[in-house]
């Protein structure tokens with residue numbers, strides 16, 4: 001067991017953990033934040049996707065000892081009470097079925113939109129390739145990502161006009 | 163109905179003044195006799211607070227099929243409520259109040275539609291009664307809408323203002339309640355977003371796997387890789403020394419855990435012998451699981467082997483099996499008539515797994531009774547039939563049902579897998595042993611190795627086309643699987659199958675091969691495989707007859723008729739023809755100009771009280787990489803409750819069907835399952851998703867569920883399209899093994 005200091009959603013946590021323990025289980029079992037899901041444990045399904053230093057990572061294969069920067073989970077994606085545009089779009093498009101994969105889907109999409117405010121279908125296919133949805137909500141995921149992107153573009157257009 | 167009508171409703175004022183209505187109605191469709199839902203009274207609650215908030219309890223478990231939203235919509239509609247005023251709360255698990263709270267067989271909507279309407283209508287009548295008193299006007303001059311009761315003069319009172327007085331109104335006789343004219347619906351038939359979308363999108367939903375109970379331990383469980391093997395010993399000292407591990411022990415197999423009052427699951431969810439590891443976090447017990455070295459007694463273990471099954475099936479294919487339908491008079495004569503054209507084809511479909519996104523898990527707290535008090539048990543889990551978790555406690559430990567509390571949580575997928583309680587029996591047994599609350603989580607490998615699979619099988623199809631290009635004889639041999647001579651779930655042909663009821667000069671036979679590997683209900687059981695065979699073969703015959711496929715298929719349907727009048731589980735050829743024509747029209751089938759290497763494929767199937775036709779547009783390149791560009795879906799399931807939810811279920815079924823047919827296959831070798839995780843049991847990704855174009859015929863068919871019936875026609879629509887594009891006929895799934903790659 002070793003001690004680790006983790007920045008998660010802007011808060012500092014001290015945890016005692018085996019160096020090999022994946023970040024996923026530290027978040028879920030030690031920090032008791034369960035929005036990040038377990039689906040496979042081998043970086044195949046994307047249910048466990050979080051951001052580390054802003055980049056999407058499969059937390060099920062990332063040992064806590066290798067975490068190199070601040071972590072954002074689905075619980076930390078919104079800005080206080082203000083939802084992330086993706087979360088609003090997910091609700092509007094009625095994306096979730098069982099909902100289990102959706103934290104991971106939204107985190108992967110958020111990383112995409114952070115670097116690409118106007119993703120094409122091909123950009124979405126690529127950025128979301130590590131996440132699957134057993135319920136098959138892909139049609140709506142794609143539509144919701146485009147809608148969320150249009151929020152940003154509406155903002156820039158408004159600014160340009162001003 | 164042998165019920166005392168006057169006692170059907172109980173009314174009481176809730177704290178703060180308001181209306182609380184409890185309705186008790188017999189299961190609206192008990193006479194349909196579907197195996198998944200026991201015939202029992204249903205009870206539902208509506209509450210109206212003085213501030214106007216309407217709380218509706220959603221009785222049935224949610225697994226992504228949308229019932230938590232759809233059932234309350236029906237109540238709200240009949241009440242005349244504004245959907246914005248409604249708060250939906252998942253009802254606690256309590257069959258004494260809510261009846262059997264189950265989800266399966268696409269039967270939640272059909273079973274509850276009328277009960278929900280009665281619930282809403284009686285609340286509406288009581289609100290109108292209250293308004294009549296308070297406004298001093300005649301009832302017939304009043305109307306409930308937008309959460310208000312409005313008088314013809316324009317005067318109105320809100321539901322909130324009326325709630326207290328409404329609660330004192332006599333409860334109407336449910337048999338004389340009148341329902342709203344569907345043309346005046348403002349909620350049913352519209353698109354309503356899932357009531358849990360916000361919590362899902364913010365990561366705050368509590369699934370079974372997220373449960374945290376004070377003092378809770380974590381557990382993993384390891385069963386014999388060869389099914390039925392029993393743990394004899396393991397490297398106990400080494401395991402117990404691992405970080406975070408507090409205990410490790412063997413559990414003996416226990417068949418009593420599998421006893422169920424539900425015939426369809428009886429004997430399935432047994433406790434398998436294995437090794438439990440307990441620790442203080444999930445990773446610790448997963449890690450220890452990987453380091454287990456177990457000595458198994460494999461003498462009772464399964465010897466199932468898929469290649470042997472294929473061999474055996476091929477050998478008996480042409481011989482035919484036992485008749486499951488009275489054979490037509492001239493089947494053999496037509497098949498051997500030299501003037502006829504004859505086609506014989508052997509089809510194969512594999513075992514597949516459920517792979518619910520959320521691996522199986524259950525939290526249990528078994529408490530020994532102190533000083534003569536009885537033992538108690540509390541269980542938390544996501545289950546399609548949560549209350550049946552009690553059976554393991556009762557059957558294994560002699561607990562009284564009233565001393566067991568079950569908490570049902572949202573499921574990260576069900577698809578039939580979460581009907582069974584093998585994992586509940588494991589968690590309960592581990593908690594019983596350690597005397598503490600414990601959360602058992604399965605790894606993905608546990609989940610795949612210990613699934614109750616969609617059964618594989620084979621069909622040998624033979625038919626004759628006469629000189630007029632018409633079907634002259636049909637000979638179908640289904641080769642499936644059974645256990646002690648009884649077909650396993652999903653194997654064999656159903657009595658209402660198209661070939662069984664609609665074709666006259668037909669022989670339909672069946673052979674069952676013995677299997678140990680456990681099988682269960684998988685989204686549209688039986689239908690999801692038979693549709694592939696039947697609808698592919700009909701296309702083969704249309705080609706042989708040099709006929710247009712759609713026209714040939716419609717001809718086979720014959721005159722517009724219902725095989726069992728008024729019975730929703732019976733094929734109605736008129737409805738079948740209508741959806742086939744609609745799918746043809748909307749997809750441009752037969753008309754649309756297509757580039758080389760692109761084809762349209764048609765298929766129809768009837769199951770789960772739904773008539774569904776699909777047309778897939780598929781392009782195939784020279785290397786047999788295929789892309790499903792579009793799927794047109796035409797559906798008759800009667801009136802649609804939630805349009806968004808209905809389309810969502812269809813989109814999901816298309817994706818699920820495509821993912822499964824394209825790349826999924828479970829094989830066993832000497833009783834061991836050969837696939838372990840998503841690296842060798844892949845799932846389709848977003849890039850392969852077709853556009854999906856859905857059209858409903860909202861007939862007067864009894865409303866029915868859409869969790870399953872859109873899946874079966876997808877596979878044959880796609881393979882028929884590949885044939886149209888390339889002339890290559892695919893007779894086995896998954897397509898990856900036939901050399902075709904989904905892109």
Ligand code: FES
Nearest residue numbers: 039040041046060
């Ligand atoms: S749980 Fe991490 S990718 Fe599946």
Ligand code: FES
Nearest residue numbers: 098099133134135
């Ligand atoms: S919504 Fe169920 S797995 Fe994606």
